[in-house]
Amino acid sequence: MRLRVGDDHRLRHHALTMALNARGHTVVATACDPDEAVEAARQHKPDACLLDVSFPHANGLNAIGRIHEVSPDTKVVMLSGSISRGLVADAIAQGAQGFVGKEKPVGVIIEALEMAYQGHLAVDLLMLQEVLRPHPENDDPLWMLKFLTEREWEVMRCIMDGMSTEQMAEQLCVQRSTARTHVQNLLTKLGVHSRLQAAALMTAHASAETWPVHMR
CATH class of the missing domain: 1.10.10.10 (Winged helix-like DNA-binding domain superfamily/Winged helix DNA-binding domain)
Structure with missing residues (x-):
């Protein structure tokens, strides 16, 4: 699986990249803001994209549709420090294939990316039930x-x-x-x-x- 990673936390970013490589995946690009994420998607057409919801001066949710415009097959998984029904619902409605909390272990974040790549909605079951209620x-x-x-x-x-x-x-x-x-x-x-x-x-x-x- 070819991935693009966009996370504003440098240590987690590094840990994710190492863990993804260890599982046979390839990180083809990284991004520090939504505009870079869209450009990376346009250039590399990754299988999946991990995108932070909150950047210092931008909202990652606004990039989901733009990423799909330049790379329709890329599965977008959102990463956030806070999770609420409304936030998850907005992300899914805009085309995100997954949503995972920043507090989750690296392995859980990678599993969300793999699930999304396989065509599943990578959202915690209890949260998904709340969103769909x-x-x-x-x-x-x-x-x-x-x-x-x-x-x-x-x-x-x-x-x-x-x-x-x-x-x-x-x-x-x-x-x-x-x-x-x-x-x-x-x-x-x-x-x-x-x-x-x-x-x-x-x-x-x-x-x-x-x-x-x-x-x-």
């Missing part, structure tokens, strides 16, 4: 769709097409066990218990504009 002021039945990963949208399409697990695995070029995991992740985010319920939810409330542009 419906709030009284939200009356949009499809509000949770903004948290779906690209892979989960592909799984949704397979479900809407009535594919079996075997057909889905073949379509996505993954193992059946992996396909089942993707389905379960999708159902969890939608707050439903079966593929039939997921399909019914989309049929009742979704339109062509609901889907990502490239899937319409």
